[in-house]
Every structure is written in C-alpha cells, then in structure tokens.
Amino acid sequence: MAKTRHIHKRMSQRGINSRLVDLVTQFGVDHGDKCILTRKNTEALIGAVDTLRSQLIEVQSKGGLVVVEQGDYQITVYSLDSYSRKKAKEGDRRVLH
Template identity: 55%
Template structure:
C-alpha cells in the first residue's frame, strides 16, 4: 500500500518501521478508518504463536508429516520418514 510523505515523517519521528506498520495492518482490528493493534491483541497473538511453535516442534521431532488429501477430504497421515525406516531395517538385516 502506498504511504504518504506525512506517514514516512511520523514513522521516522516515532521509531516505527515498515514491518511494524505491516503487522498492524494485517493483524489489527478495524475501527472505522483506523486499524488498531493493542496490547491485548498482541498478547493473544503471542499466545497463539507459542502454541504454533510447540506444534511445529512436535512435527519436527516426528521427522515431518505427510497428509494425503483428495479434494476436501483428508484420507491419511504418516511421518515423512516412515517408508525409509522400513527400507533401512530391511537393508540392515542383509
């Protein structure tokens, strides 16, 4: 989105970066012609981010996941290395 010269001046005066403006625009609550991202909303986003982080770490510990879908239906899920482990076990025996 285009920014006015006034906007750039105020950002510089107030120590607000373009990334902070973009985050506010994306995650803030609309109130008339304003978009507000207050402490309460930020705390909610941070809590969700922590949950998201924990979920990603869980997937990472599993070595990744594969979800098989057909249209709007999820059919099955498995670890990305599940087939490789079986092959590794077979080759290790020989």
C-alpha cells in the same frame, strides 16, 4: 499500500518502522479508517504464535508429516521419514521367495 510523506515523517519522529506498521495492518482490527492493534490483541497473537511454534517443533521431531487426501477426505497420515521404498521392495522379495 503507498505511504505519504506525512506518515514517513511521523514514523521517523516516533521511532516506528515499516515492519511495525505492516504488523498493525495485517493483524489489527479495522475501526472505520483506522486499523488498531492493542496490547491485549498482541498478547493473544503472541500466545497463538507460541502454540504454533510448539506444534511445529512436534512435527519437526517426527521428521515431518504427510497427510494423504482425496477430494474432501483425509485418508491417512504418517511421518515423512517412515516409508522407505528400499525396505518395501525387500519386503516384497521376502514374500515372493
């Protein structure tokens, strides 16, 4: 969204940068022609980001995850580094001999 000269002047006077304005417009609540991001809303968002961070660290510790889907069904899930074609081929050779 385009910014007027007025908002640029007020941002400069109040020490508010464009990133903060973008956060308010992205996560704030619309009230008519205003968008408001309260202290309470920011605390809830920080909690959600902290939860997301811990979940991402858990996925990272597993080496990444793969979810296999078909249509609207989730079929299986496994760690990204758990499957090795080389090991699978060696397993096939052992069965054939």
